[in-house]
Amino acid sequence: MTFVITEGWFLGVEHCLSPNYGERPDGVDISLLVIHNISLPPGEYENGCIQRFFTNKLDADAHPYFAEIAHLQVSAHALITRSGELIQFVDLNKRAWHAGRSCFAGVEECNDYSIGIELEGTDCDPYTDAQYRTLSQVTQAIMHHYPSITLDRITGHSDIAPGRKTDPGESFDWTRFLQALQRAAVSERE
Numbered sequence: 338m339t340f341v342i343t344e345g346w347f348l349g350v351e352h353c354l355s356p357n358y359g360e361r362p363d364g365v366d367i368s369l370l371v372i373h374n375i376s377l378p379p380g381e382y383e384n385g386c387i388q389r390f391f392t393n394k395l396d397a398d399a400h401p402y403f404a405e406i407a408h409l410q411v412s413a414h415a416l417i418t419r420s421g422e423l424i425q426f427v428d429l430n431k432r433a434w435h436a437g438r439s440c441f442a443g444v445e446e447c448n449d450y451s452i453g454i455e456l457e458g459t460d461c462d463p464y465t466d467a468q469y470r471t472l473s474q475v476t477q478a479i480m481h482h483y484p485s486i487t488l489d490r491i492t493g494h495s496d497i498a499p500g501r502k503t504d505p506g507e508s509f510d511w512t513r514f515l516q517a518l519q520r521a522a523v524s525e526r527e
C-alpha cells in the first residue's frame with residue numbers, strides 16, 4: 338500500500354481526532370520522525386483504549402493503570418495497531434504532544450519539529466510483520482512529503498528522552514526497519 342498525505346492527513350485511513358495538539362513554531366522545519374510504543378493496559382491490544390486515551394476519554398475507573406494516566410493530555414500523530422492498521426490523530430503539520438522533555442542533536446523540544454508515530458506494543462513483545470510493513474510504507478510517505486526527515490533523522494523516544502523513556506524498546510528491530518527503507522529507496526531509483 339502506498340500512503341498519500343494531503344494537507345497533513347493520510348488519505349483513506351481512520352482519523353480519530355485528538356484535541357491534544359498545538360501550532361508548531363513559525364517557520365519550523367519538520368525534520369525528525371520519532372518512533373514510540375504504547376499499549377493500554379500495558380501488553381493488551383486492539384481494545385480501543387489508545388484511541389480513548391488520545392481523545393481524553395479514557396475511563397480512569399476501568400483499570401488501575403488508567404487511574405494514573407487518564408488525566409494526561411497527550412497524543413501522537415498516528416498509531417499503527419498490531420494488525421498494521423494506521424490510525425491518525427493529529428494533522429502532521431500541527432504539533433502533537435508525544436515526546437515531552439526531549440532533545441535530538443542538541444535541539445530541545447522535539448515536539449516542535451517532529452512527527453510522532455506510535456506502534457501498538459511493549460518494549461518486550463515482538464512487533465508484528467504487519468506493523469513493520471505499515472511503518473515502512475508510512476515512513477516512506479513521510480520522507481517524501483517532508484524531505485528534511487532523512488534516514489539519520491529517524492529516532493526512538495528512548496533516544497531523545499534517555500533515562501525517562503524506554504520505547505520503542507528492545508523489541509523494535511531497527512535494522513529490519515531501516516533496511517526496508519533502504520531497499521525501498523534503491524528500488525525507487527532503479
Ligand SMILES: [Zn+2]
Pocket residue numbers: 372373374435494502504
Ligand atoms: Zn513514547
